[in-house]
Amino acid sequence: MSQRLFVKGNEAVAMAAIEAGCRYYFGYPITPQSDIPEYLSRELPKLNGEFIQAESEVAAINMLLGASATGVRAMTSSSSPGISLKQEGISYMAGSELPGVIVNISRSGPGLGGIDASQADYWQSVKGGGHGGYHIVVLAPASIQEMYDLTMLAFDLADIYRTPVMVLADSVVGQMKEALLPNPRPVTTLPEKGWAVRGRKEGTPQMIVKSLFLGDGELEAHNWKLHGKYDVMREKECRQELFLTDDAELIITAFGSVARIAKTAILMAREAGMKVGLLRPITLFPFPAQAFKEVTGRCKKILDIELNNGQMVEDVRLSVARDAEVFFYGRPPGAGSLPVPEELFEQIIKHY
Amino acid sequence: MQQVFKRPVSLKDVQTHFCPGCNHGTIHRLVAEAMDEFGVRERTIGVASVGCSVFLYGYFDVDVVEAPHGRAAAVATGVKRARPDSFVFTYQGDGDLAAIGTAEIIHAANRGEDITVIFVNNTTYGMTGGQMAPTTLVGQKTSTSPYGREHAKDGSPIRMAELLAQLGGVAFSARVAVNTSRNLMDAKKQIKKAFRYQVEGKGFSFIEALSTCPTAWGVTPIQANERVGRELIEYFPLGIFKDTADWNPQSSPTAPVEQPGALPFPEFMHEI
Amino acid sequence: MGRIEIDETRCKGCGLCTTACHLKLISLSKELNVLGFTPAVTTNREKCTGCALCAELCPDVAISVFKDK
Numbered sequence: 173m174s175q176r177l178f179v180k181g182n183e184a185v186a187m188a189a190i191e192a193g194c195r196y197y198f199g200y201p202i203t204p205q206s207d208i209p210e211y212l213s214r215e216l217p218k219l220n221g222e223f224i225q226a227e228s229e230v231a232a233i234n235m236l237l238g239a240s241a242t243g244v245r246a247m248t249s250s251s252s253p254g255i256s257l258k259q260e261g262i263s264y265m266a267g268s269e270l271p272g273v274i275v276n277i278s279r280s281g282p283g284l285g286g287i288d289a290s291q292a293d294y295w296q297s298v299k300g301g302g303h304g305g306y307h308i309v310v311l312a313p314a315s316i317q318e319m320y321d322l323t324m325l326a327f328d329l330a331d332i333y334r335t336p337v338m339v340l341a342d343s344v345v346g347q348m349k350e351a352l353l354p355n356p357r358p359v360t361t362l363p364e365k366g367w368a369v370r371g372r373k374e375g376t377p378q379m380i381v382k383s384l385f386l387g388d389g390e391l392e393a394h395n396w397k398l399h400g401k402y403d404v405m406r407e408k409e410c411r412q413e414l415f416l417t418d419d420a421e422l423i424i425t426a427f428g429s430v431a432r433i434a435k436t437a438i439l440m441a442r443e444a445g446m447k448v449g450l451l452r453p454i455t456l457f458p459f460p461a462q463a464f465k466e467v468t469g470r471c472k473k474i475l476d477i478e479l480n481n482g483q484m485v486e487d488v489r490l491s492v493a494r495d496a497e498v499f500f501y502g503r504p505p506g507a508g509s510l511p512v513p514e515e516l517f518e519q520i521i522k523h524y
Numbered sequence: 525m526q527q528v529f530k531r532p533v534s535l536k537d538v539q540t541h542f543c544p545g546c547n548h549g550t551i552h553r554l555v556a557e558a559m560d561e562f563g564v565r566e567r568t569i570g571v572a573s574v575g576c577s578v579f580l581y582g583y584f585d586v587d588v589v590e591a592p593h594g595r596a597a598a599v600a601t602g603v604k605r606a607r608p609d610s611f612v613f614t615y616q617g618d619g620d621l622a623a624i625g626t627a628e629i630i631h632a633a634n635r636g637e638d639i640t641v642i643f644v645n646n647t648t649y650g651m652t653g654g655q656m657a658p659t660t661l662v663g664q665k666t667s668t669s670p671y672g673r674e675h676a677k678d679g680s681p682i683r684m685a686e687l688l689a690q691l692g693g694v695a696f697s698a699r700v701a702v703n704t705s706r707n708l709m710d711a712k713k714q715i716k717k718a719f720r721y722q723v724e725g726k727g728f729s730f731i732e733a734l735s736t737c738p739t740a741w742g743v744t745p746i747q748a749n750e751r752v753g754r755e756l757i758e759y760f761p762l763g764i765f766k767d768t769a770d771w772n773p774q775s776s777p778t779a780p781v782e783q784p785g786a787l788p789f790p791e792f793m794h795e796i
Numbered sequence: 797m798g799r800i801e802i803d804e805t806r807c808k809g810c811g812l813c814t815t816a817c818h819l820k821l822i823s824l825s826k827e828l829n830v831l832g833f834t835p836a837v838t839t840n841r842e843k844c845t846g847c848a849l850c851a852e853l854c855p856d857v858a859i860s861v862f863k864d865k
Contacts, residue, residue, distance in 0.1 A: 230598070372585065
């Protein structure tokens with residue numbers, strides 16, 4: 173039985189990466205995620221791994237691309253402005269069908285913005301932040317335990333679907349300390365990485381990792397293949413938490429850090445005799461559309477709460493039953509804009 | 525009679541997409557010959573760049589990763605760190621390496637990544653139609669410098685082999701040309717030397733190969749090779765700019781890292 | 797005594813081999829090959845020394861060289 177630890181969310185990510193067998197990390201310092209490279213720069217050399225502080229986020233994502241092409245588990249982490257720089261490499265990795273884990277402990281923007289908790293990278297993360305029309309798997313932890321568990325899951329999903337996977341959190345979850353049960357790596361059947369470049373031995377086929385397809389019909393077929401995988405993910409990989417939704421007259425939906433605040437507000441509402449529940453998407457892509465459809469078969473009011481001006485709410489509106497009403501409450505991120513439970517409780521009263 | 529010249533095993537027996545007279549084909553062959561000579565083909569991982577050199581995997585019979593434009597040195601870093609037993613080379617043009625990829629090449633070189641970089645400098649962006657490159661000579665007309673490159677407006681062509689030679693992690697840096705039989709024979713020698721550095725685990729080795737683009741330059745292949753001898757070599761001298769085999773480990777326990785002010789004077793292979 | 801074989805289907809008619817041959821034994825054909833180029837052809841073949849400089853300079857590896865030991 174594992175010992176309970178008291179750690180920061182960012183440390184939990186780094187610990188999970190090591191437990192998942194990741195021995196290669198490439199990154200660049202940026203607040204509020206620097207605990208991750210700091211932890212791994214200390215621990216990976218002890219495990220015969222490699223830690224490189226790259227010259228830029230652009231270089232770091234491309235080192236990840238190179239390492240991943242050889243078949244090893246590798247990761248990078250950054251925060252919003254750095255993630256923008258990584259989009260080029262993420263698009264190439266998606267196009268080259270390369271696994272890899274990218275952690276975004278996001279901050280507020282646009283531009284240099286600020287370092288406060290923010291969910292304004294939702295669109296960039298789930299809609300394909302780079303060019304070319306692709307998706308990556310996006311996981312949204314709301315606790316230190318989930319930072320750990322979902323980071324391990326990220327490596328498995330990356331290998332199973334040959335896709336980049338993003339862990340999207342913010343400084344609330346990244347910098348906070350909580351109890352953690354460092355569970356051992358789950359036993360999963362993973363596909364062989366027969367596609368990896370390891371040097372072409374005589375009598376074996378040449379391996380090419382690439383995203384350029386110029387032959388007649390080749391690129392179209394490649395895109396159909398990628399989008400076929402996204403359909404499988406939508407069918408098999410949606411994850412969400414349902415909290416007190418069975419009898420709810422109003423269901424709040426929120427992901428990541430703000431879902432924790434919403435939970436407190438929901439308990440306040442329950443105290444006051446209001447039947448309020450929570451549907452918390454854990455996978456942002458694939459989006460748990462079916463869960464929204466199901467809960468709105470009965471409950472006709474959804475209140476979407478985000479740390480931005482309204483991004484996930486677009487996907488919520490596309491997913492709910494046709495006669496359901498969707499309300500939105502959010503504040504653009506920045507110092508002092510993190511809502512308190514009482515503020516969300518007022519919104520519950522307003523829409524109940 | 526015995527066959528004394530044939531296609532290297534590492535080079536696939538296929539027609540290339542290169543224009544007639546383009547030096548890419550020749551430089552490909554020299555790299556493949558070095559691969560054969562050191563017997564590294566089966567553990568080689570090539571990193572392709574963006575430009576005319578993108579189809580590396582179509583010509584070299586080795587595993588290949590295709591890098592985003594300019595990022596080959598970073599991709600190669602990831603490959604080599606994950607598979608230190610492999611032989612890793614990048615093959616990049618001058619737009620790729622000396623413009624969009626300057627940060628990646630400088631830092632890979634400075635870290636002393638144990639890789640070999642083949643840098644093909646033909647003073648233009650060939651694939652996109654002959655635009656001005658960071659290596660375009662002052663006065664040279666291209667499709668985006670129709671009045672000729674101006675020093676005051678566009679800066680001067682960048683000499684990568686000399687620039688990288690100043691970095692501590694670089695074990696070997698040389699500039700070669702394949703425009704004449706004599707230069708080509710020297711190029712062969714230097715490419716093999718660059719390969720040997722990696723085979724022996726001695727650190728970052730860099731070959732800048734002057735090349736041609738008869739199509740974009742608007743000249744015949746023969747005239748293009750003549751231009752290399754007449755104009756390019758004058759600005760981009762051939763020679764070895766750093767060779768840590770000549771480095772005396774007694775003077776620095778941390779060789780091959782060189783100390784400032786102790787750079788060897790470039791030894792030119794030829795009079796211009 | 798040497799001999800070269802030019803793979804006419806690979807030759808793009810760039811003419812670089814013609815500058816490499818000190819004995820000027822290579823020239824470009826007047827006829828087009830399958831690629832639409834005028835390929836290199838040899839004349840006075842008996843004079844070839846098998847020095848291989850033409851093959852070295854050929855960007856398309858279209859020349860094979862044979863030599864008496």
